[in-house]
Amino acid sequence: MSEREDIVELDELDRHIIYRLQQDARRTSASTIAEENGVAASTVRNRINRLEDEGIIDGYYLDVDYERTGFQLHTLIVCSAAIPDRERLARDALEIEGVVAVREVMTGSENVHVEVVGRDGDDLSRIGQELDALGLEVVDEDIIRNEYVHPYEGFSPKNQ
Missing domain, CATH: 3.30.70.920 (Lrp/AsnC effector binding domain/regulation of amino acid metabolism (RAM) domain)
Incomplete structure (x- = not known):
């Protein structure tokens, strides 16, 4: 944690997960992110769950026409x-x-x-x-x- 108690330090994998989900959460699997980073898919799923639990990822939204x-x-x-x-x-x-x-x-x-x-x-x-x-x-x-x-x-x- 940093000086502020509510700020969560993100590592390279966390940032990559967020970036890929921002690109297209619907078509980006944990397996794909895992392959790109040389880690297990379960590691990515656990990280996504942690990011959601900590309020870093706050939802997934539809882009409606x-x-x-x-x-x-x-x-x-x-x-x-x-x-x-x-x-x-x-x-x-x-x-x-x-x-x-x-x-x-x-x-x-x-x-x-x-x-x-x-x-x-x-x-x-x-x-x-x-x-x-x-x-x-x-x-x-x-x-x-x-x-x-x-x-x-x-x-x-x-x-x-």
């Missing part, structure tokens, strides 16, 4: 919240139908970003009204066209 499922409006709603209420309001926003993700931003007045999906403008209006009723001030709305993700290069075997 909402438009193909009839939800034409994939939108980012930017909100403001008072700092003392920000975390509570962000968690409460997750309970609104159509909200798929919420991010708290540490600085600035536009400090809660709410990702929503809806079939039409009526859905977005309803979600905006419900966010307002919670106490979030809607500042801006942006339709998301595409989103691209990439694993963090700091975990890449090339950087070790």
Whole structure:
């Protein structure tokens, strides 16, 4: 452990596991990672379990094409919240139908970003009204066209 009690030191195998799972968790087996690192598959499975238990790996998420499922409006709603209420309001926003993700931003007045999906403008209006009723001030709305993700290069075997 480092100076901070809650920080977990990751070794080369831990970082490689995280990097490969960020690339494609669904199609990356423990056996594949094990072969790449010259260790047993059971070692990789044990490491994944430990990383999950310690909260380093917090879940596996689907990348959904909402438009193909009839939800034409994939939108980012930017909100403001008072700092003392920000975390509570962000968690409460997750309970609104159509909200798929919420991010708290540490600085600035536009400090809660709410990702929503809806079939039409009526859905977005309803979600905006419900966010307002919670106490979030809607500042801006942006339709998301595409989103691209990439694993963090700091975990890449090339950087070790």
